[in-house]
Amino acid sequence: MLTGTAAGIAIELGVDARLIRLAFVLLAVAGGWGVLFYIGFAALMWKQPHVGYVPVGKARSETHRVVAVVAVVIGVAMLCVTAPIGLPPVLVLPAALLAAGAAGSADWSLLRWRPSGTVEAATASEQSRWRLLFGLGCVLLAVVVALSLSLSLTQAISGSIVAALVLVGAAVVFAPMLRTLGNDLMAERRERIRVEERSxxxxxxxxxxxxxxxxxxxxxxxxxxTSLARRQERELRGWLFDDRAIKPNLGFRSVLEQAMAAVEETHNTPxxxxxxxxxxxxxxxxxxxRAATEAANNAARHSGAAQVDVFAEISDQTVEIFVRDQGCGFDPESVDPDRVGVRDSIRGRMERLKGTTSITTGPGEGTEVELVLPFVVEPEPAR
Amino acid sequence: MQSSAPQDQRNRKRVVLVDDHALVRAGVKSEIGDAVDVVGEADDVEGAIDVICATVPDVVLLDVHLPGGNGPAVIAGVRAAEVQTTFLALSVSDAAEDVIAVIRAGARGYVTKAIASSELIDAITRVAAGDAVFSPRLAGFVLDAFAGSLPTDQVDPELDLLTNREQEVMRLLARGYAYKEVAKRLSISIKTVETHASSVLRKLQLSNRHQLSRWAADRRLI
Known part of the structure; x- marks a missing residue:
């Protein structure tokens, strides 16, 4: 009732709180160990002063946990030794030490699921190293106590040395594994820092x-x-907004943008x-x-327009590219037959692809070249 | 760069420039200063809200990226103060989600800083008159945002889909057509083109199409 501990245990176990309180009182009267239990559970649950109870497994401070575990372990051990059941101390004391060592050294939170990317939080810290030492010490002590209670002192010492050797052996066996794990975690952390810095x-x-x-x-x-600045801007923009810097395999978008950037540079036309x-x-x-690039080349070279607009759209059935300028245009009837650019590079290419080319133009009206390619594509997810 | 016809003194639009680079503000001001009155400038979110609320301009030219919270924060602040004005996003940024964010916050259009002076002045006049201003790039973003099909039970056809006509208009704008060229091409009036554009802008602002947000998230710069 003081801390809500009994109520907490009751909730956790699903029994009446009064029963728990009764059990505590009985234990306290019988041998005084109930008090220790109570302190242990209280520390285990202590978090919110007014509520008193925090479900086991929720956030609790390290110190509380250690106090709780130690208190409960001592309580259990004492109960076993003094109770009429009459368990020999030779079993109980080492067992209690083992339990304390395990509770103190293991980072139980490691067993809980955590999202990837936070693994780094679990890497060896100064604290966990001390915990590990504490745990090993407890285990070693447990062995010594167990042996010394049942055997003579010299036998106990030699037994302890064997135990120590076993522990060292285990450490040697597992060290490379732990080392690898540590390295992986470091690499991951470095990668994340790199990405953050880049952003x-x-x-x-x-x-x-x-x-x-x-x-x-x-x-x-x-x-x-102007053209220098534009080129730098484009490169910087590509680096900023594209995955190109990270992922070298280019999609249609990047390839088209790069091709047009080259045209822009050659003819100094945006x-x-x-x-x-x-x-x-x-x-x-x-x-x-390539066909679209040729069309853009023509527009930049011949139209005299200040700017060329290129629009490409990929749908489920077709890929369309429009290359448009608002320049001088031309009379399609009077095109110089020597101009192989349009005939071979654009129309011929599109015919071989089973696509179509249409050119809308006229003197003084600007020019628009429309390239349509029938195309079945699984649209890239989320693009 | 041909300057647009000198405007009647009474019709000159009052404009506030919001950009964190003094050089950019000076540049824009010198470009449009002949045709509009620049009544205020600001270089961060708080300053922008103060200046806009104090001057109540016809149009705010708003940089997408600002110290202290970016363009959408300015729009939200001015809206909270219940000051009526119109925002036109002006940016070097090509990142789609930044542009979409400022449009969804309430901007009536988006143009890039590389725009010709005459076109910028034209855009200011048009947003001041209540029209939506689509640069080819914004039209492309819109088509991308509304591309792909959704399960029919998740679709609100009023908001989540573009009509065929709206798609046609957006495609032509993305191809670099001016509104009057779109009108000629589709054999409709300029007024109708403007209606379609405003309707698309409204859908872009109001649609909860999950595609829109997912798409934006996928393209996040950082």
Whole structure:
């Protein structure tokens, strides 16, 4: 009733709290050990002063746990020795020491499930090392006590040496395993730190360098400076927003963006690329990108437009790419037959892919090249 | 860069610039200063809310990334103060989830800082008039966000799906068409194009389509 301990045990065991209290009182009267039990359980459960009871397994401080375990173990041991059952001390004392050692040294929380990624929390700390030493000490002591109670002192000492050797042997056997585990945990921690640092740097670059590069492009009248800034911006942007820096295998989106970046650089004409959807690159998609690149090259080279817009969309049935400029346009009837670019690189390529090409243009109307490829793709999940 | 026609003094829009880079603010101001009145500037979330509440501008040009909480925090703060104004997101950021976040917070459009001066002025005029402003990139983000099918029992057709017409409009905008070119291409009036665009913006803001959030999470920069 003082701490709600009895009630707590009752809840945990599903019996009437009054029974538990009665048991405590009886034990206390019989040999005084009930008091120890009570203290032990109280420490085990003590957490919230007003509620008193915290279900076993919930957060509890280390000290409370140790106090609790030691108290309960001593209580049980004393009860066994003094009770009329008459268990010989030769069994009880070593058993109690073993229990205390196990309780003190083992990090029981290790046995509980924890999400991956927090493994590092379980790595050997200074504290757990001391706990382990304490546990080993208890075990060794238990052996010595057990032997000395039943045998002569010299026999006990030699037996203890054997026991110590066994412990050392076990340590040698398990050391490499523990070592490997420790290394894995370190590697994981290092990797996470690396990713965090990269994210932080990315955020910083985004807020500072990217802004400046954009500004340079807008404010500079020198085309070399502008194109340099644009190229740097694009590379930085690719690094910031793409997994490219981490995952080298490129999807359709990245391949198209890179191809257009190359065109942009060659002709010093900004190309705005918008891609909807993504897919792994096949031979067909690669050829499609080449055709689109040729169209963008033409637009940048001949149209005189200030900008070229490229839009690509991957749906379940088709891949479409539109390359559009608002430049001078041309009369499709009067195209110089020598211009093999359109005929071979675009139309021919699309025919071989069983796709279609349509070109919408006219003098002064700008040009739009539309490439459609029938295509069955499993859309990449969540892309 | 051709400047748009000089506007009547009374019709000049009052604009507040919110960007944490003084250089960028100066640059934007010099570009649009002839056509609009820049009545205030701010470089962080708190300052932005104060300036906007004090000046009540027609349009706020809002950087997506700001110290102290980013664009959506500014919009939320101004809304909480019950000040009526219109937000146009202006950013170098191409990260889809940042752009979508600021639109969902209430911005009426998104343009990149690389936009030509004349187009920026045009965009300011249009959001001030209540229109939605879609850059090709935003149109692409929208198509991506609404792509893919959902189990029918999870779909609210009013909010979670684009109509065929809206998809057509978004595709043309993503291809770089201006509103009037979209109208010509689809043989509809510019007003109808604007209606479709506003409707898409509303869906983007209100849809709880789980695809939208999952998609955003998958593209998280950090």
């Amino acid at each position: 932080e740097m990315a955020a910083h670059l985004h807020d500072s360098v990217l802004q400046t590069l954009t500004l340079i492009q807008k404010r500079s009248n020198d085309s070399t400076v 190309i705005e690329v918008v891609v909807v959807g993504d897919a792994p690159v096949t031979a067909e998609l690669d050829a499609l990108v």
